[in-house]
Amino acid sequence: MILSYTQISKYLRCPRSYRYHYLDGWREKDTRAAMIFGRCFEKALAALFRREDPAAALFEEWGAFREASLECKKGESWDRLVHQGVHLLERFAQENRVCIRAPQKNLQIKVVRALPGGHEFVAYLDAIGELDGQPCVIDWKTTTSRYPEDPEGLLSLDPQLLSYSWISGIPAVALVVFVRKHRPEIQYLKAVISEERRQEFGRLVEATAAQIGAGEFPAHSGIRFPQNGCMSCAHLGLCLNDQQLIDADLIRCRGASSLDWLDELVD
Ligand code: SF4
Numbered sequence: 001m002i003l004s005y006t007q008i009s010k011y012l013r014c015p016r017s018y019r020y021h022y023l024d025g026w027r028e029k030d031t032r033a034a035m036i037f038g039r040c041f042e043k044a045l046a047a048l049f050r051r052e053d054p055a056a057a058l059f060e061e062w063g064a065f066r067e068a069s070l071e072c073k074k075g076e077s078w079d080r081l082v083h084q085g086v087h088l089l090e091r092f093a094q095e096n097r098v099c100i101r102a103p104q105k106n107l108q109i110k111v112v113r114a115l116p117g118g119h120e121f122v123a124y125l126d127a128i129g130e131l132d133g134q135p136c137v138i139d140w141k142t143t144t145s146r147y148p149e150d151p152e153g154l155l156s157l158d159p160q161l162l163s164y165s166w167i168s169g170i171p172a173v174a175l176v177v178f179v180r181k182h183r184p185e186i187q188y189l190k191a192v193i194s195e196e197r198r199q200e201f202g203r204l205v206e207a208t209a210a211q212i213g214a215g216e217f218p219a220h221s222g223i224r225f226p227q228n229g230c231m232s233c234a235h236l237g238l239c240l241n242d243q244q245l246i247d248a249d250l251i252r253c254r255g256a257s258s259l260d261w262l263d264e265l266v267d
Helices: 005-013 015-023 033-049 054-063 078-095 159-168 195-213 236-240 243-249 257-266
Strands: 026-028 107-114 120-131 134-143 172-179 185-192 250-252
Touching (some): 005 015, 005 159, 005 195, 015 026, 033 107, 033 134, 078 185, 107 159, 120 159, 134 159, 159 172
Parallel strands (some): 134 172
Antiparallel strands (some): 026 250, 120 134
């Protein structure tokens, strides 16, 4: 079994949803404009670090989706997204706080760690570089609203950053958040993950791998107003046996489970 952060977090959120996705092959229809734009934007960032033209790279990547029928939120459009993206790239270059040496080697880095029982954990780190001169693991995010910064230390609890610190053995982590709003903004959020937290995360991964291996997939429905996780779960139609919801949100992919670790690339 090859596990990733995405798989572990999906299992911890609701084991039944994990089973639907990874074992039964029910996949969310991937047509959200913001998510696809985020992937294109990261390719433009990579071009910037390779000293190529990032705006041209963004137009090329995002241009492939110009005629696609994508799900846009209110106020979103192909043009608006590209406009915001170019602004953010310009601002990021001007602020010049992030340095990635040898970008061919230090962007989208695949790291694999062996787990007990012959399993493996795989992660794709967005970047290993320096933020304000401090070496760290960096994760890029594109979003429409600012990430919370208070209380202090909040970021050190972020499970994705914990997983990256654990697998890389690098204590310093950072999120570079590209906020797509009227006045584009970039947040540079830093945290240091302690050895104790990294070890704790490692034990969580091993315990989760053992539960998955034992075929334990109970439903964690989370029906509690107002934080009802089922409302944002793509598999709600399956749990409610609602064919209309299933047709609207999911597609069935058979025989793709050996490629599931590729999900990690979209985070
Ligand atoms: S709808 Fe709720 S119970 Fe069903 S898989 Fe999703 S989170 Fe789990």
